[in-house]
Amino acid sequence: MESFHLKELIRVLHGKFIVGNPNLLIKGISIDSRTIKKGEAYFAIKGKRYNGHDFINEALDKGAVAIVYSENITNSVKSFSKFPSLIETNDTIVALGDFAKFYRSKFRNTKIIGITGSNGKTTTKEILASILSKKGKALSNKGNFNNRIGLPLSIFQLTSDVEYAVFEMGTSLHGEIKILSDILKPDEGIITNIGFSHLKTFISAEGVFEEKKILFDNVKEGGCIIINNDNSFLKTIQNTDNHQIVTFAIDTTADVYVKNIELYSNKTDFGLFYKDNSVKVSIHAKGLFNVENALAAASCAIGLGFSLNEIKEGIETFTPPKMRMETLVTSSGVVLINDAYNANPSSIRQAIQAVLQCYAGKKINLVLGDMLELGDKSEDYHFELGKFIANQNITSVALVGNMMINTRNAIGNKDVFYSDNQANLLKHLEQIAVDENYLFLFKGSRDMKLEEIYAKFYSILEQKR
Numbered sequence: 001m002e003s004f005h006l007k008e009l010i011r012v013l014h015g016k017f018i019v020g021n022p023n024l025l026i027k028g029i030s031i032d033s034r035t036i037k038k039g040e041a042y043f044a045i046k047g048k049r050y051n052g053h054d055f056i057n058e059a060l061d062k063g064a065v066a067i068v069y070s071e072n073i074t075n076s077v078k079s080f081s082k083f084p085s086l087i088e089t090n091d092t093i094v095a096l097g098d099f100a101k102f103y104r105s106k107f108r109n110t111k112i113i114g115i116t117g118s119n120g121k122t123t124t125k126e127i128l129a130s131i132l133s134k135k136g137k138a139l140s141n142k143g144n145f146n147n148r149i150g151l152p153l154s155i156f157q158l159t160s161d162v163e164y165a166v167f168e169m170g171t172s173l174h175g176e177i178k179i180l181s182d183i184l185k186p187d188e189g190i191i192t193n194i195g196f197s198h199l200k201t202f203i204s205a206e207g208v209f210e211e212k213k214i215l216f217d218n219v220k221e222g223g224c225i226i227i228n229n230d231n232s233f234l235k236t237i238q239n240t241d242n243h244q245i246v247t248f249a250i251d252t253t254a255d256v257y258v259k260n261i262e263l264y265s266n267k268t269d270f271g272l273f274y275k276d277n278s279v280k281v282s283i284h285a286k287g288l289f290n291v292e293n294a295l296a297a298a299s300c301a302i303g304l305g306f307s308l309n310e311i312k313e314g315i316e317t318f319t320p321p322k323m324r325m326e327t328l329v330t331s332s333g334v335v336l337i338n339d340a341y342n343a344n345p346s347s348i349r350q351a352i353q354a355v356l357q358c359y360a361g362k363k364i365n366l367v368l369g370d371m372l373e374l375g376d377k378s379e380d381y382h383f384e385l386g387k388f389i390a391n392q393n394i395t396s397v398a399l400v401g402n403m404m405i406n407t408r409n410a411i412g413n414k415d416v417f418y419s420d421n422q423a424n425l426l427k428h429l430e431q432i433a434v435d436e437n438y439l440f441l442f443k444g445s446r447d448m449k450l451e452e453i454y455a456k457f458y459s460i461l462e463q464k465r
Helices: 006-013 052-061 092-105 121-132 150-155 176-184 205-212 288-303 308-316 345-358 375-390 404-411 422-430 450-464
Strands: 016-019 028-030 040-043 066-069 085-088 111-116 138-140 164-168 188-191 224-228 244-249 256-263 268-274 277-283 326-329 335-338 363-369 396-400 415-419 438-443
Touching (some): 268 288, 288 345, 375 404
Parallel strands (some): 363 396
Antiparallel strands (some): 256 268, 268 277
């Protein structure tokens, strides 16, 4: 983050300035008293598990020079180890977003891209960042820094030498994309797809669409929006008055498209086409859904004026994020795939289809955990997943979680293990007689933590060799 003066913070936040030197130079912003650096401002955020107001003194001991707070700290002031500049606000999360919006507005020469969607946001973001970095310094938000706290903190990483910045936006609440995209005001916007995600809040795919499409309303006038023509919801968007449009598709007509897809266990090859030009691309990622992710990223780069050869180079040097089809092969040849970053009815089918497509001849074994945040129809979605699995060429299925019992009930005659306990799941996996023809796919929602079972199972198999 580039330094700013306290008076800028005072002006933007519209809070109550209690004390301090308006000309004080502040070196950065932090919400974490453990990692804050000398000269930074500390925003006391009240979260689900911790209240940042409880750690103001720790932040001051580390060198914080200004405190933005929302709770009554009158009794705490006397005990402050140092006396900082103080700004009182009604809501420190809102204040964080307000200042991020102001800070982003300083970087008029930086091309900002916003990404959302039901699936593929992170992978598309990372592919696009790889492409953009071939032409200039590129920034992207890390990990799951894609919400009302994470996005502002990511924006604060902008500096004047950054030419491109791509930010993922997630949502689990009504109106969140509106808030996030208003903070970001991107030059380009991508909605990767619309599927069955966060249905506890949005009820249906139609509800997801209504939430996600608001991103395009906040793309700057004259900017570019990227449309997935393969998606029945997104292809209906015809916002041509204020924005340029670049469409992409695998199965239907679009500006940017692919042909000659070849799926392998360690890569995917395809031809990338735009207008009268084409290149052959090889991406180090499995599955047809990663072709769609690469296609979305390529379309955005085309909107920014990149050539197909520049896009090819960026895609081919991309490294998939952790827990997205992450693969280990044991010394005995057993393949373990960790796709346990998250799961919903769309993404879990995509992952299953990917291993079936890429590992012909392997004995495919599924290790699945609950799909969370599906609302009142969660039992139905888990049951439908079981019906889907029943029609696939699957050797065995191991299920864990309260909802996965519905999946077990729908699968029928296949070899199925079910438990609501991870310890029992691991014991079951340990008892399977495996050989070099076996493959295990681990997939579940983030809170199921199947990556821990994945790592333990790998260690067990290595000890057996």
